[in-house]
Amino acid sequence: KEMLDLPSHFEGVIQDTASSATLCAILTAREQASNYQINQQGMNKNNYRIYCSSQTHSSVDKAVRIAGLGQENLVKVEVDKQLALKPDALQEAIESDLYHGLQPLCVVASLGTTGTTAVDPLTAIAGICQEYKIWLHVDAAFSGTALVLPEYRWMAKSLELADSFVFNPHKWMFTNFDCSAYYVKDVQALINTFSILPEYLKTKTRGQVNDYRDWGIALGRRFRALKLWFVIRNFGVEGIRERVRCHIDLAKELTAKIEQHADFKIMAPTLFNVVFFRFNPAIDSVEELNARNEKLLHAINASGTIYLTHTKIADNYVIRMVIGQTYVEERHVQKAWQLIQETAKILDSTE
Ligand SMILES: Cc1ncc(COP(=O)(O)O)c(C=O)c1O
Known part of the structure; x- marks a missing residue:
């Protein structure tokens, strides 16, 4: 967190991939918006809408499908000449959905798209998400590593307004696959989405340590932090x-x-x-x-x-x-x- 100068209130958990992290973000957004009822009752009627640019990685399409929100509810917003999301077009899409009785749920902004490493304008997007109370997930899977350089911090301006953020040390931070760093603003929302407590998982240390099985999809976890720690120790x-x-x-x-x-x-x-x-x-x-x-x-x-x-x-x-x-x-x-x-x-x- 310090290395990338990420907001100090972010809390993090290592996931296997950015695809999983993005799925966690969309599921958490869904649960928070439904007051955690979809986990209990399933989806009765889906009004939720998700927004990203036409250049966003297909892991968002996949997450929307898996989360039961439906590909048709993923709105691909127009991009500018630099292939970055156009905030005006985002706002128009949100307004149009609201007019039609739909519920804006989540915006995914990319810091470095897969196709051309385009950087979506975070400050403008974060402003829109604040205005309409929409979950903002930031996908910096590849280019997020550049945030170690002070000269690249411009692209993370307003990141403190994001609800979740992911970057992959396994892409450009010399760490063997897999290792994806996922950060959230409200860890309780994440835990409320994924926590489940059968008898055989009740431990004496509950409440004293982070039970990372409640911070994502998998129960068993590899010790991915170790290899990242060695990379940081080795290079400094x-x-x-x-x-x-x-x-x-x-x-x-x-x-x-x-x-x-x-x-x-x-x-x-x-x-x-x-x-x-x-x-x-x-x-x-x-x-x-x-x-x-x-x-x-x-x-x-x-x-x-x-x-x-x-x-x-x-x-x-x-x-x-x-x-x-x-x-x-x-x-x-x-x-x-x-x-x-x-x-x-x-x-x-x-x-
Ligand atoms: C911008 C972006 N997001 C997400 C992903 C998915 O990464 P992962 O393989 O860790 O799921 C990629 C992979 O290329 C990517 O470039």
């Missing part, structure tokens, strides 16, 4: 900062090189350690360009040397390169860039 806070800064610098250096190349194009801003680009020879057809980039991605991955992923921005196929391996150095990134250029050249000559 400054050491973690140094590595994270190094990854971001490497990503920015690669971005500059791609920008200078006539046949490649940067497709989204490099805010963190992920670079979004495509091979961009002079071809008019979007389909043809997309097909070339898909072929390029598969050829690069088939080399077995590096592994890249992709997304689509509007209709454009975009290749993503994540520079987040703990000990990655400039020479590795340079070698990867070399491979990308050479593979593109070979494919181009065979077209």
Whole structure:
């Protein structure tokens, strides 16, 4: 909490994944809003609405389905040019739902979307959630690690107004899978949602220690905190900062090189350690360009040397390169860039 400068009133529990943490957030929001009655009686009639941007990770769709709220009640709010949620559009969607007798339940804001690491405007979203008394869950699964750097704290402004927050040390904080740090404002709401006490779970220490089985879905738990503790001990806070800064610098250096190349194009801003680009020879057809980039991605991955992923921005196929391996150095990134250029050249000559 101190490392990321998270609000001091947050209380945390380690979950397996961000998907589980987000499910916990949505279930807690549901239970709190129903005065904990849905747990008892089931859902009679569902009026609840959940909001996130069109770029939000699919774990929210999954959580909404599992929580019995229904995919159709997940409102995908429009994004701006940077692919971040538009607060005006959020407010309009809420107003429209209220007008139609629906009940706004939860907003999920992303600090770093999966597709393009877009950062939703937290202060404006938190203001709306306060105004309409809606649960605010913040998904910082990947990019949340950047909060160790004071220069990235801007993205967490107003985080103290959030009801829940998740980030994954197993993504970009050098910790082996799985380890997801979940924080909540009101731990009692979390416990009221998940607590269940059969005879065989009554212990002498009840009330004196945190029974983490009541802070999430699973009963049995791995000792995930131990490996995270070793990571922090091994690198130290400054050491973690140094590595994270190094990854971001490497990503920015690669971005500059791609920008200078006539046949490649940067497709989204490099805010963190992920670079979004495509091979961009002079071809008019979007389909043809997309097909070339898909072929390029598969050829690069088939080399077995590096592994890249992709997304689509509007209709454009975009290749993503994540520079987040703990000990990655400039020479590795340079070698990867070399491979990308050479593979593109070979494919181009065979077209
Ligand atoms: C923004 C974001 N949220 C949630 C997730 C889901 O993470 P997990 O695999 O820990 O469930 C991801 C995974 O890529 C992600 O990028």
